[in-house]
Amino acid sequence: MTKEEVLKNYRVGEILEAARRTIGRFGYEGCTVDRVAEEAHIAKGTIYLYFPNKDEMLHSAVVEGLRALTKELRSSDDASAPPIDRLLTLIKEMFRIQRAHEDFVKALILDSRFVSYEPGDRREEELRKVYLEMLDHLSSVLEGAMKDGAVRAIDPHLAAFMLSEMTSAALKRRLLGMNSEPVAAEEQTVLELFLYGVRGIRPAETNGR
Amino acid sequence: MTKEEVLKNYRVGEILEAARRTIGRFGYEGCTVDRVAEEAHIAKGTIYLYFPNKDEMLHSAVVEGLRALTKELRSSDDASAPPIDRLLTLIKEMFRIQRAHEDFVKALILDSRFVSYEPGDRREEELRKVYLEMLDHLSSVLEGAMKDGAVRAIDPHLAAFMLSEMTSAALKRRLLGMNSEPVAAEEQTVLELFLYGVRGIRPAETNGR
Amino acid sequence: MTKEEVLKNYRVGEILEAARRTIGRFGYEGCTVDRVAEEAHIAKGTIYLYFPNKDEMLHSAVVEGLRALTKELRSSDDASAPPIDRLLTLIKEMFRIQRAHEDFVKALILDSRFVSYEPGDRREEELRKVYLEMLDHLSSVLEGAMKDGAVRAIDPHLAAFMLSEMTSAALKRRLLGMNSEPVAAEEQTVLELFLYGVRGIRPAETNGR
Amino acid sequence: MTKEEVLKNYRVGEILEAARRTIGRFGYEGCTVDRVAEEAHIAKGTIYLYFPNKDEMLHSAVVEGLRALTKELRSSDDASAPPIDRLLTLIKEMFRIQRAHEDFVKALILDSRFVSYEPGDRREEELRKVYLEMLDHLSSVLEGAMKDGAVRAIDPHLAAFMLSEMTSAALKRRLLGMNSEPVAAEEQTVLELFLYGVRGIRPAETNGR
């Protein structure tokens, strides 16, 4: 990597971070080029040296943010541990990471751009791809647990997607001011709901494992 | 109701429907007054005869749409049936209604305005209220099933919220092009996931009941 | 005059009165067709049965209002009285009439349409004509006083115009919140200023006559 | 002052001049942002780089214009001259300045915004203040002449206001096409009217001084 490329990567990273902060603070709609530039302490025009337009910049910000979340999730995973333990750890990590990047995840939830309004959009495809990478990891862990018999036979991709949505939903519920319990208890309930459903008999032992 | 009121209600309804269609097609951001007017086959100015401003119109479109969904869900409920049957029927109805109003629900999913960026907003409050009414219905059915022992002890409001989110998630997954199975099979899987979780044994009888 | 014409005159009069009240309350800019219609307790469209457009209506309202003021001023004049007495009476009447129609005169002062921005405008001509009629009356009285020697040789039209402007200015000053004295005293000062200027000796008898 | 400030001041000045010209040509109501921008040979958006909104811009244009007139008037005053001479010079200067800035003064006369329809408006207050500064200068000269006995005892503020209005009225009369004499003669007549009133005996010597 040349010196120029290093500098370029640095600038791009700074801008994307500023963009994510701005999205977190003002939402997608309120995220103007002016605000991102101010947040990044650079001139407005400079952004256009690194991105062809606003949409591309915001897209990159989201994709990169999502990738970082996925990486963080993956790094906490111990592939040698028993599958069911891996699953439990994973879920707890999902909640933790979500809390750690609440503003950004909030923006993702509130202004989902996973599905664009123009089918076949290149950016939509990329976003989907990044999202699928995270889901693939979840589903592979689920499949491992399935082989162990710890988890019943179920479409692992569907289950992974639902798990992801349920954890997001927990944050959404909190943002809506509907949570009555402490966060930890709520998350535990969601975890048990995913594991045992509403009809499941005794989830007591999940605490221990 | 006088003739004028009938006409007014009709016009308001037409505009709100057009607004929902426009949101479905272009998203919240892309939903301009011009586009709604065009979709409703009226002049831009006409909208301002029925609504004080754009925000109020879009808010009404969402609230009314949500209310209609809730009403449709309620009307399918037989309060005299056994609670677990009511719950199963309810879930199946949720999927059916979602499919019947896909564009609107899509818009709700993609640009959630349940949480605004200005806390204490009057419209946010109303939206929340309408949403809570639907959740209250779900949770009351869940509580009935709990008393019967058909459902384990779990925060009914949290469970209702998760159920709502899981059904939305199913649509979202389809919109993302991630579904591989027929819709019916996918919905059955989500239903079972809500009932038994990933660890629960899939009982053959859930198909029948 | 046929029955239809009587009705038409009545309607026109009602609308013009409403227009003047609306101008007085909201100013020229704030005087919308909607507001005039509401003030006249008729439908908006009805106005267009009696006037080709808004401008014509407002013009008529002003012209008619001005004519009424002129008529009121004339009616108080006793042509057989000594010229100087007529002049004094006239000035006092000008102040009184101005006070009696303050809102309308205020609008005339604030948004003068005597000079339009399109030279040669038909309406401008008419407005000028009506205004000149009032000035002609003033100047004829002044000329009478000149022949008597009570007033020195001076362009009577110019003096009449200045007198009219000075009385308006008195109201303007009050509207600007610059008056410190009671209205009567202020008006007396203006009268004396017109009669004797700043250098002239203030003769005690002007109070009495 | 930095280079940026100089440029900014220049631009602001250009815009304000364009605004005054536009007011002069189309009146307050006809003075749209588009027209001002076109008159200034800049894009519409550029105006918003220098002013928060249209009202503020027009207000600044009027205030600045008025201040410039006041300054010009003041600069012609020789405080060491005999009061009556100062007064005569002042009045002649008022006429001259008025002629030199006819378009702008015309706009002031036609669409007076000294009295707004919303009392207590910040801008109204400022406008009044600037106007009062000019009047204060006039009245101080009048007071000086009063002490000398050259002018009789009269409320100096009222007299100053009337003088200002009389000079404006002269322009107004010309705009109305009512003047028959040369401008100089007309202005002389107004001056003598202010000094001696209509009853004053011999204004012949005012020519000489």
Added chain:
DNA sequence: GATGAATGAGCGTTCATTCAT
């Protein structure tokens, strides 16, 4: 490369005018 002043298309909104009833 970096800047930020300048641009102008596009937005939400108002309101004079029209016309079917």
Added chain:
DNA sequence: AATGAATGAACGCTCATTCAT
């Protein structure tokens, strides 16, 4: 004749994008 719902041109203003410095 009277209505008022409907219209759409025109407004003030925002902001993504460009480009001379």
